[in-house]
Amino acid sequence: MTVRIxxxxxxxxxxxxxxxxxxxxxxxxxxxxAAVLALLVVEYLFDRLEVALSREH
Numbered sequence: 001m002t003v004r005i006x007x008x009x010x011x012x013x014x015x016x017x018x019x020x021x022x023x024x025x026x027x028x029x030x031x032x033x034a035a036v037l038a039l040l041v042v043e044y045l046f047d048r049l050e051v052a053l054s055r056e057h
Contacts, residue, residue: 010042 014035021031 004043004046006046007039007042010039014038 018031018035022028
């Protein structure tokens with residue numbers, strides 16, 4: 001299993017944003033699912049991009 005650079009960047013930004021949100025009083029029950037969904041969206045979009053690019057060639 002490989003980790004895409006975009007996924008690693010999204011994870012780092014998501015964790016940083018989650019930490020800031022938690023320190024500003026946003027409930028953890030909202031922050032953590034949002035961070036996980038952001039990672040899933042990044043993976044989904046890159047999968048779709050790869051499929052679209054493979055169809056062009």
